[in-house]
Amino acid sequence: MSPPSVETASTPVAADRSLFPASQSRIEGLRDRFHQVRKFTNALCAGLEPEDCVVQSMPDVSPTKWHLAHTTWFFETFILKKFDLAYRAEIPDYAYLFNSYYNAAGDMHRRDLRGLISRPTVSQAQRYRASVDSHIDDLLSNLDESLLDEIEPILVLGIHHERQHQELLITDIKHVLAQNPLYPVFRGRARSPSAPKISTDGSAIRPYQFVEFDEQIAEIGHDGDGFAYDNEGPRHRALVPAFSLATRPVTNGEYIGFIEDNGYSRPEFWLSLGWMTVNEQRWNAPLYWTKRDGAWWNFTLSGLRPVDQSEPVTHVSYFEADAYANWAGARLPTEFEWERAALNCPIEGNFVETELFHPVAVVSAVSGDKPGKGLHQIFGDVWEWTRSAYSPYPGYRAAPGALGEYNGKFMCNQYVLRGGSCATSHTHIRRTYRNFFQPEKRWQFTGVRLARDAQ
Ligand SMILES: [Fe+2]
Numbered sequence: 001m002s003p004p005s006v007e008t009a010s011t012p013v014a015a016d017r018s019l020f021p022a023s024q025s026r027i028e029g030l031r032d033r034f035h036q037v038r039k040f041t042n043a044l045c046a047g048l049e050p051e052d053c054v055v056q057s058m059p060d061v062s063p064t065k066w067h068l069a070h071t072t073w074f075f076e077t078f079i080l081k082k083f084d085l086a087y088r089a090e091i092p093d094y095a096y097l098f099n100s101y102y103n104a105a106g107d108m109h110r111r112d113l114r115g116l117i118s119r120p121t122v123s124q125a126q127r128y129r130a131s132v133d134s135h136i137d138d139l140l141s142n143l144d145e146s147l148l149d150e151i152e153p154i155l156v157l158g159i160h161h162e163r164q165h166q167e168l169l170i171t172d173i174k175h176v177l178a179q180n181p182l183y184p185v186f187r188g189r190a191r192s193p194s195a196p197k198i199s200t201d202g203s204a205i206r207p208y209q210f211v212e213f214d215e216q217i218a219e220i221g222h223d224g225d226g227f228a229y230d231n232e233g234p235r236h237r238a239l240v241p242a243f244s245l246a247t248r249p250v251t252n253g254e255y256i257g258f259i260e261d262n263g264y265s266r267p268e269f270w271l272s273l274g275w276m277t278v279n280e281q282r283w284n285a286p287l288y289w290t291k292r293d294g295a296w297w298n299f300t301l302s303g304l305r306p307v308d309q310s311e312p313v314t315h316v317s318y319f320e321a322d323a324y325a326n327w328a329g330a331r332l333p334t335e336f337e338w339e340r341a342a343l344n345c346p347i348e349g350n351f352v353e354t355e356l357f358h359p360v361a362v363v364s365a366v367s368g369d370k371p372g373k374g375l376h377q378i379f380g381d382v383w384e385w386t387r388s389a390y391s392p393y394p395g396y397r398a399a400p401g402a403l404g405e406y407n408g409k410f411m412c413n414q415y416v417l418r419g420g421s422c423a424t425s426h427t428h429i430r431r432t433y434r435n436f437f438q439p440e441k442r443w444q445f446t447g448v449r450l451a452r453d454a455q
Contacts, residue, residue, distance in 0.1 A: 037163060040166065041067075041162060052173065053122045058175065063114055063117075066098070066114045067165045068126065068129060070100055077099070078157075090128075105402040160227060167444075183304040187302060189305075205253060210452055211247060215242045217239055221393055231408070232432040248362045248375075249377055249382055249449050251362055281440075287443060288300075295307075302358065311360065311362070316447065319439055331387065332451060333386055333451035350380040351421075351422065352424060380421065382419075413438060414436040
């Protein structure tokens, strides 16, 4: 489904709302989903102090306060200003401050300067949220069926947009807190009920295996049932030659093998641009790793902890994922291989709802687990880099208007990631979901699953 077209933010649509009142249950369902997502964003910030919420630790990171306000701006701009004739923005300048990249919605503040904005304060940003929430409530209380038909897809898009920002809020605050030598704790560590206690030295880990897939002309992309972003379509057929895919993601322990084999100083494993980046940035381990007295530690949202060798490696760039795969005698999967393999995998795993904010140990590491041939941890824990460039599917056209800018204009110089992470909402992920980042980025929960050509 393409995102709905919204021409501008300043052309309210008049409607006689008394003629065909919209079904109450449909409105209530929508209202519940709206409030649930808004409350969860607020809940994520519950342990943060105002001082935490204003820092921008690098240009890719936005302050928590900005996420709180920008997600609000989205509903205000694309719903209230368009559909609520009586709506007047209390502070019109927020439209400039909290627009992210929608050129058709007007000018915007520079992304890399968001951390210099001390006003509005965090509490003023929270008041902005509450005010817009209340206006959305009022609008939903007084809708006819045809207006609901227009508003619903945009409200649903706004809900999914907020879930994306919840994930960014988590990865951004992790980067912010990681700059602090006191290593602040975002959330105390709670053990996952599905993650039995095992040795952290990796001794219980069984080697990954490869699951083989025959050549197939696969149906790729969203089938039109339920919400999807426009970049997941059109659904089309693609030839996927025979391949095999690892049963689980690469672990920290396995990645340490790459480090100890001097993987970061051997150019034969690296793409040219990756090799340049490694040397410029002086990378010698995943982001957030530090060596103390000969042992690796990593900063997590529960503070600084020894690296657990049984967990999936995370915070690696595409360059590192690709170099690791070369070192391991394998390669990264294409996004079509991944989607084909995920077809029969249940969408379950360690998502943001578990509130661990960290990947859990690989399934095959669990003592007593039979070494199965199935795919584990396809969903949740870490986004899996694919070797597919983020580009339009055959027949894709970005929708006209501001919301057409949501995905299409980013289809250049980025790679596709699949499966979601421990910071993604379970309600947000799909088998066809295409995340995308530039190859040097590593502040998201990004990891590695290996693939091989048919033997
Ligand atoms: Fe956004």
